[in-house]
Amino acid sequence: MIEAQGLTKHFGDFHAVEDVSLNVERGMVLALLGPNGAGKTTTVRMMTSILKPTAGWARIAGYDVTTQAVQVRAHVGVLTEQHGLYERMHPLEYLDFFGRLYHLDAATRRSRALQLMERFGLGDALSKRLGEFSKGMKQKLALVRAMLHDPSVLLLDEPTSAMDPQSAKLVRDAILELRRSARTFIVTTHNLSEAQILADRIAIIRRGRIIAEGTVEELSRRFVGEPLMELRVRFPLNGLTQQLGDMVDVVEQGDRWLRYRTADPVAVNPQVLRRLTGLGIDVVTLSPVQQTMEAIYLRIVEEDERAQNGSNNVH
Numbered sequence: 001m002i003e004a005q006g007l008t009k010h011f012g013d014f015h016a017v018e019d020v021s022l023n024v025e026r027g028m029v030l031a032l033l034g035p036n037g038a039g040k041t042t043t044v045r046m047m048t049s050i051l052k053p054t055a056g057w058a059r060i061a062g063y064d065v066t067t068q069a070v071q072v073r074a075h076v077g078v079l080t081e082q083h084g085l086y087e088r089m090h091p092l093e094y095l096d097f098f099g100r101l102y103h104l105d106a107a108t109r110r111s112r113a114l115q116l117m118e119r120f121g122l123g124d125a126l127s128k129r130l131g132e133f134s135k136g137m138k139q140k141l142a143l144v145r146a147m148l149h150d151p152s153v154l155l156l157d158e159p160t161s162a163m164d165p166q167s168a169k170l171v172r173d174a175i176l177e178l179r180r181s182a183r184t185f186i187v188t189t190h191n192l193s194e195a196q197i198l199a200d201r202i203a204i205i206r207r208g209r210i211i212a213e214g215t216v217e218e219l220s221r222r223f224v225g226e227p228l229m230e231l232r233v234r235f236p237l238n239g240l241t242q243q244l245g246d247m248v249d250v251v252e253q254g255d256r257w258l259r260y261r262t263a264d265p266v267a268v269n270p271q272v273l274r275r276l277t278g279l280g281i282d283v284v285t286l287s288p289v290q291q292t293m294e295a296i297y298l299r300i301v302e303e304d305e306r307a308q309n310g311s312n313n314v315h
Contacts, residue, residue, distance in 0.1 A: 001026045001153055001184035002047065006056030009042050016042045018208040019056070022186075024201075026152075029175065029185040031199035033192065033297060039208040040188040041081055044155045047186070048078050060153050074102070077146035079156040085138055087131035091117060094130060094141070095148060102149035109148075116144040120170055135162035143171060147178075154178070156187045160194065172198060192293035202293070204300055211304045220291040223299045226261040228289040229269065233257070234282035243279060247271060259289060 002024035009017040017039040024030045032040050045051040047058050049069035057064065063071040086094055092113055099109030117123055120140040125133065133141065139162050146154060159175070160168035175185060175198055189195050195202060196216055203213040212219060221227070228251070233240065236255040244250065248260035248268060262268040269286060276283055 001028075001061055002030070002059075002186060004043075004047065004056065004058040007043065007046060007053055007058055008055040009039075009046060009051060010054045015208050017046070020205070020208075020210055021056075022203060022210070022213075024184055024186060026184050027179055027182045028200045029179055029187060029198050031195035031202050032186055032188045032205060033190075033195055033202060034188075034205040038205045040205055041157055042208075043205070044078070044080070044157055044186065044188065048076055048155060049073060074149070075151055076153045076155060077149065077151035079143055079146045079154075079159055081157050083138055083142040085130045085133075085141065087129065089130055090128065091122065091126060091130065091141055095145060098145050099148055104149060112148055112150070113144070116147055117141075119174065120144060121167065136164055136167050139163055140167060140171070143174075152182070153184045154186075156185065158189055159187060160189070160191065168194075192297055196293040204297065206301065206304055212300045216291075216293065216296070219296050219300065223303065224291050224296055226263045227265050228259055228261055228291070229265060229286060230259050230289050231257060231272065231286050232284040233276070234284055237281060240281075243275065243281075244272060247275070 002022065004020055004022045007017060007020040008015075020039070020043055022030065032043065034040050042051065046053050047060060047065055049065045049072045052066060057066070059065065060072045061075040063075065065072050086097075089097070092110070095113040096109050099113065104112070114123075117126065120143065122137060122140055122144070125137060130138065130141065139159070143156070143159060146156070156175075160171050163171065172194065175187070179185065187195070187198060199216075201213065201215055202219060204211050212223070214222070226249075229248075233256055238255065240258055241250050241253055244258075244260070248262050250258050250260045252259040265288070273283060273286060
């Protein structure tokens with residue numbers, strides 16, 4: 001549903017995006033992570049036919065973003081960093097205007113607008129002008145506008161910024177629900193835990209380049225290490241490490257717990273449990289230690305920084 005190959009955008013001597021390639025299948029969520037100025041918004045704007053690529057190509061729902069811009073816009077919903085809300089308007093008046101641009105009939109415009117306003121907790125704000133909306137309410141209305149024409153692809157730039165925790169959860173739940181109905185997403189965000197919750201795959205962009213891409217598990221294995229398991233037993237046992245030392249790579253331990261790494265937890269964990277049970281040791285829990293997206297992200301950026309500095313030193 002979303003394809004890009006060698007996507008590049010230069011503004012004079014400034015290389016905003018350089019050779020970005022992405023492939024997002026139907027019903028998938030890709031989180032595009034990176035610092036301010038990394039090229040996230042420029043990438044999204046090229047994919048919505050707002051900016052013409054300097055080089056490379058992209059397709060949305062099979063339509064080329066350069067030569068088939070009208071079809072692209074009909075199939076994509078966009079939430080940009082700048083909402084462009086018309087603050088003198090009331091919300092239904094505003095949404096009706098955009099519904100006309102999408103060639104929706106009057107009944108469809110109204111029913112979808114009311115349904116989406118209610119869904120995102122804006123049902124009590126119908127009589128207000130948009131200038132009276134809080135930042136979070138404006139963000140939710142912009143998301144309603146992006147979804148008004150029922151697009152198959154949604155490109156969301158910081159969808160939960162400026163929202164309170166309850167509103168942010170509403171938006172996350174809506175994204176997860178829409179994904180189940182075969183919607184496809186690219187979500188840019190600074191909220192790393194949110195990316196970990198929402199995304200099937202993560203792409204990290206820095207200085208206009210994709211420096212890493214994969215599932216959270218793939219990125220964790222590649223940049224942080226093999227899966228980390230935590231074992232807890234019922235009673236203190238000083239010799240626990242000795243009992244398992246030849247089976248696993250123990251990295252931390254206490255008197256009733258230890259953590260170990262293994263390349264194949266599916267095979268190794270049952271062996272660990274069998275050995276401890278055979279020794280009469282009561283196991284309370286054996287579970288994976290979830291690596292945070294923050295730790296993975298920082299390690300990836302750190303490695304890219306070292307690679308860049310090494311390259312600069314060579315030259």
